[in-house]
Amino acid sequence: MLQINCPYCGPRSEVEFRCGGESHIKRPGPPEDVSDAEWSEYLFFRKNPKGIHFERWLHRFGCGRWFNIARDTVSHEVLHEYAIDMPAPTIIEKTK
Amino acid sequence: MKRYSALSLFREGLNDQKGWQAAWRNPEPKSEYEVIIIGGGGHGLATAYYLAKEHGITNVAVLEKAWIGGGNTGRNTTVIRSNYFFRESAEFYDFSVKLYEGLSKELNYNIMFSQRGMWNIAQDRHGLEMLRRAANAMGLNGVPAEFHTETEVRRRIPLLNDAPRFPILAGLLQSRGGTARHDAVAWGYARGADARGIDIIQNCEVTGFDIKNGQIQGVKTSKGNIKAKKVALAVAGHTSVLAELAGFRLPIISYALQACVSEPVKPVLDTVVMAMGTGVYISQSDKGELVFGGGIDHYPSYAQRGNLPVMEHTAAGIVDMFPQFSRMRFLRQWAGIVDVMYDSTPVVGKSPIDGMYLNCGWGTGGFKAIPAGGFCFAHTIAQDEPHHLVTPFNLKRFETGALIDEATGAGIAH
Numbered sequence: 195m196l197q198i199n200c201p202y203c204g205p206r207s208e209v210e211f212r213c214g215g216e217s218h219i220k221r222p223g224p225p226e227d228v229s230d231a232e233w234s235e236y237l238f239f240r241k242n243p244k245g246i247h248f249e250r251w252l253h254r255f256g257c258g259r260w261f262n263i264a265r266d267t268v269s270h271e272v273l274h275e276y277a278i279d280m281p282a283p284t285i286i287e288k289t290k
Numbered sequence: 291m292k293r294y295s296a297l298s299l300f301r302e303g304l305n306d307q308k309g310w311q312a313a314w315r316n317p318e319p320k321s322e323y324e325v326i327i328i329g330g331g332g333h334g335l336a337t338a339y340y341l342a343k344e345h346g347i348t349n350v351a352v353l354e355k356a357w358i359g360g361g362n363t364g365r366n367t368t369v370i371r372s373n374y375f376f377r378e379s380a381e382f383y384d385f386s387v388k389l390y391e392g393l394s395k396e397l398n399y400n401i402m403f404s405q406r407g408m409w410n411i412a413q414d415r416h417g418l419e420m421l422r423r424a425a426n427a428m429g430l431n432g433v434p435a436e437f438h439t440e441t442e443v444r445r446r447i448p449l450l451n452d453a454p455r456f457p458i459l460a461g462l463l464q465s466r467g468g469t470a471r472h473d474a475v476a477w478g479y480a481r482g483a484d485a486r487g488i489d490i491i492q493n494c495e496v497t498g499f500d501i502k503n504g505q506i507q508g509v510k511t512s513k514g515n516i517k518a519k520k521v522a523l524a525v526a527g528h529t530s531v532l533a534e535l536a537g538f539r540l541p542i543i544s545y546a547l548q549a550c551v552s553e554p555v556k557p558v559l560d561t562v563v564m565a566m567g568t569g570v571y572i573s574q575s576d577k578g579e580l581v582f583g584g585g586i587d588h589y590p591s592y593a594q595r596g597n598l599p600v601m602e603h604t605a606a607g608i609v610d611m612f613p614q615f616s617r618m619r620f621l622r623q624w625a626g627i628v629d630v631m632y633d634s635t636p637v638v639g640k641s642p643i644d645g646m647y648l649n650c651g652w653g654t655g656g657f658k659a660i661p662a663g664g665f666c667f668a669h670t671i672a673q674d675e676p677h678h679l680v681t682p683f684n685l686k687r688f689e690t691g692a693l694i695d696e697a698t699g700a701g702i703a704h
């Protein structure tokens with residue numbers, strides 16, 4: 195089970211949270227200038243990396259706020275928690 | 291290839307089992323092939339088999355980074371069914387069930403397909419309405435299904451809990467559904483492909499691609515570079531990783547899906563039961579183990595192990611349905627990395643790179659699809675044109691909007 199450090203509430207167990215998928219995706223616009231291919235890319239296509247993933251989480255059964263985490267999708271280690279409006283941190287991948 | 295038969299079994303019994311030959315060779319890769327298939331799971335191996343058998347293309351290599359069948363094909367709970375909602379899915383998956391029906395004979399390999407029936411159990415009013423709707427959809431799609439009310443469900447599955455937390459209201463039975471031996475499906479196709487001259491190369495990881503002017507030229511592997519003008523991906527949860535190496539992205543997220551088996555016991559359950567209230571399902575293997583699973587873990591993962599909360603939820607669901615099982619011990623628990631598509635429908639067809647083909651997005655339910663997936667993918671590669679059964683399963687649908695949303699259509703869970 196993961197322990198996630200909510201930036202607002204502190205460390206809590208994984209079951210209090212919901213993962214909202216890849217973060218830092220920018221909505222294209224204005225809508226009338228966006229092609230079908232661009233909408234498709236925005237809506238459906240994802241990095242899905244094997245390694246560090248920057249993703250949004252919601253502290254659903256807690257403060258109810260969204261925030262970002264950087265998590266390794268192989269070890270599941272949570273490397274960094276940061277506010278929803280912060281840019282992705284630079285993380286040097288740990289070599290074990 | 292020496293054929294297996296009752297007589298050969300008998301003869302080897304007298305011969306101290308010394309006359310068996312290896313089911314496939316262990317060749318080193320050649321420098322060039324007509325077709326390279328990446329991924330030695332069921333889909334990759336079935337594709338190889340049908341390339342040789344249906345299209346006469348035998349200058350083919352299957353490159354597997356570990357051992358064949360060690361991915362999701364050897365980790366799944368082996369449920370085979372075709373109870374889908376949309377016509378496109380029903381046609382394809384029913385074709386797969388039909389191929390499964392003849393597969394042991396076709397491959398001269400006992401895949402132990404047991405059509406013990408597959409039940410979906412409704413546990414609330416909405417579930418009940420979903421089942422009625424599913425029964426009608428299946429009927430319209432020409433896939434036989436039986437709707438039964440509680441009394442009949444309980445008569446057929448006497449072990450069900452008398453007073454579960456989620457009541458048993460009705461059941462939908464696909465009697466042609468069932469289970470098969472997963473390893474045997476991989477091994478049977480491997481043996482058949484090898485016998486037709488196809489090289490199955492294990493411990494050979496693809497680490498990059500050679501692409502010139504948008505056209506594939508070959509692959510880089512842990513055993514050196516290999517050329518091919520056609521390269522076919524069948525790597526399930528790792529499709530995004532390989533796509534990134536080729537320079538494109540996909541509408542796929544990789545998740546861990548868990549399953550577990552109990553200690554073996556005498557036969558107690560002769561069918562497959564899926565509880566719609568809790569999303570868990572169970573069957574009993576021929577060895578006597580109870581095999582059960584539920585939904586995917588809740589966040590993207592490439593770790594082939596599951597997390598505890600989902601496992602707990604799954605076990606709780608099983609115990610609600612069959613309280614007798616609460617005292618049984620887990621024997622093994624594991625996970626596979628499943629390639630979940632946004633609309634829960636696979637992609638079988640062309641990629642953005644010329645000469646590179648995609649077979650992916652099977653998510654939590656691609657074991658049942660192996661024969662048809664391999665058959666249609668082989669056609670797609672050989673003809674450079676999708677087989678008509680997989681034409682709707684193209685990548686363009688995410689742009690045109692022609693999604694086939696089986697998650698809402700059939701409420702697919704595995």
Ligand SMILES: Cc1cc2nc3c(=O)[nH]c(=O)nc-3n(C[C@H](O)[C@H](O)[C@H](O)COP(=O)(O)OP(=O)(O)OC[C@H]3O[C@@H](n4cnc5c(N)ncnc54)[C@H](O)[C@@H]3O)c2cc1C
Pocket residue numbers: 328329330331332333334353354355356357358359360361362363364365366367368369370494495496497524525526527528532547548549583624625626627628652653654655656657658659704
């Ligand atoms: C727990 C669980 C339960 C399931 N239950 C069911 C079920 O009841 N019914 C059902 O129909 N489906 C079920 N599924 C889904 C089903 O197992 C899969 O959809 C199906 O096996 C996919 O087959 P495949 O050949 O595409 O993938 P896999 O069998 O995963 O094969 C892909 C292969 O590609 C290899 N590979 C990856 N990267 C590389 C590389 N770079 N180079 C070389 N090789 C590489 C892998 O090692 C792997 O062997 C379940 C899955 C899981 C995990």
Ligand SMILES: [Zn+2]
Pocket residue numbers: 200201202203204253256257258259
């Ligand atoms: Zn919080």
